[in-house]
Amino acid sequence: MSSTQEFHIAVMAGDGIGLEVMAPCLDLLNDACARVGGLALRFEEIESGATYYKEHGTALSDENLARAAAADAILLGAMGLPDIRYPDGREIAPQIDIRIALDLFAGVRPVRSIPGLMGPLRDPRAQNLDFVLIRESTEGLFASMGKTKIVDDNIAYDTMEITRSGSERLFDFAFELARKRKAAGSPGMVTCVDKANVFGGFAFFRKIFFERAAKFPDIEARAAYVDAIALNQIRNPWAFDVLVTENMFGDILSDAGAALIGGMGVAPSADIGAKHAVFQPCHGTAPDIAGTGKANPTAMFLSAAMMLDWLGERHGEPKAIEAGKLLQGAVEAAFAKGTLRPYEMGGSNGLKDITARVAGALNASPSSRT
Ligand code: ATP
Secondary structure (H helix, E strand, O other): OOOOEEEEEEEEEEOOHHHHHHHHHHHHHHHHHHHHOOEEEEEEEOOOOHHHHHHHOOOOOHHHHHHHHHOOEEEEEEOOEOOEEOOOOOEOOHHHHHHHHOOOOEEEEEEEOOOOOOOOOOOHHHHHOEEEEEEEOOOEHHHHOOOOEEEOOOEEEOOOEOOHHHHHHHHHHHHHHHHHHHHOOOOOEEEEEEOOOOOHHHHHHHHHHHHHHOOOOOOEEEEEEHHHHHHHHHHOHHHOOEEEEOHHHHHHHHHHHHHHOOOHHHOEEEEEOOOOEEEEEOOOOOOOOOOOOOOOOHHHHHHHHHHHHHHHHHHOOHHHHHHHHHHHHHHHHHHHOOOOOEHHHOOOEOHHHHHHHHHHHHHHOOOOOO
16 A cells, blocks of 8 residues: 655635635645545644734744744735734734745746636737746845834835845746756746846846856846836736846736736745745735635635645655646636636636636546556
């Protein structure tokens, strides 16, 4: 009898639609593992977020963070509610604190079209987008979070921090990802996105980029200014392969990337470090639609598929990679006919319909179980 590989998953559903999209996602993950066979996930629920803060005075306790860190991976829904804030007015955002606490330096934001779902661009090439934006997630302008200096109510200073070690590991990650993608048919190109023509910090960032590029002669290294990338993200995004950038630029460009494939409801993400990783949809808690059944769970499902792929790569477990492919394939199959149209894209399909179609496609996909 063959043995079962079990992974321990910390589940932080959070607030608002985070809770709604997480529940069906766990069922689909179990289904995907069952279809592959010999693979199981043990979910550990970890309470955190704005509602938790209101009740307990902390958004994420040290004990709960340690429990999450002990898991093989963390699956996160969405956190934060506009009416529940820290005394200084800041939003509750433990998902950002976790990036710092667990040193999750690489924010991976795939921009991959879902066949059957039209994005806003009319060019037919925009129906087959497939690039990845890597957002540095522990420094950059976000290093100033909570450290803003305001002088005499007259001038405010937020300082951007770019470190050599933070940049080197970021660029190595980007080049390695480009190499993996090249093996699967992508062009093998990394573009450093910066503002090196104006800021010394970005010239430093770019210098380190080309130093690291020398270690990856099989991958083409390019650099471009962020304003040009913003233009080309709309004009010819099909020309991109891997983009790598600073935290704040990445924050902005990744939302624009989500728009290209249909919006926040379909955009997955991963925050990856040397030891830990968090997988979560790009969207927030969407309090305007929470409880209405209109939440689109697609981004959550695709993030879960990324988690399976990462677990498989990290632990040399092809069954997890296969389960991730099954889940991603089921999402694509659900939308392929073009008859499923989420509410936020002007359609009338919400959480239940989309989940049912993905579950149906998953159950119809070939099972490798013997
Ligand atoms: P945050 O401030 O953390 O980004 P948010 O919910 O205010 O959180 P977004 O996640 O950017 O902001 O979402 C903006 C709007 O897009 C939401 O208010 C909602 O109307 C819509 N939206 C976001 N995610 C989804 C989803 N999964 N399904 C349907 N609509 C969504």
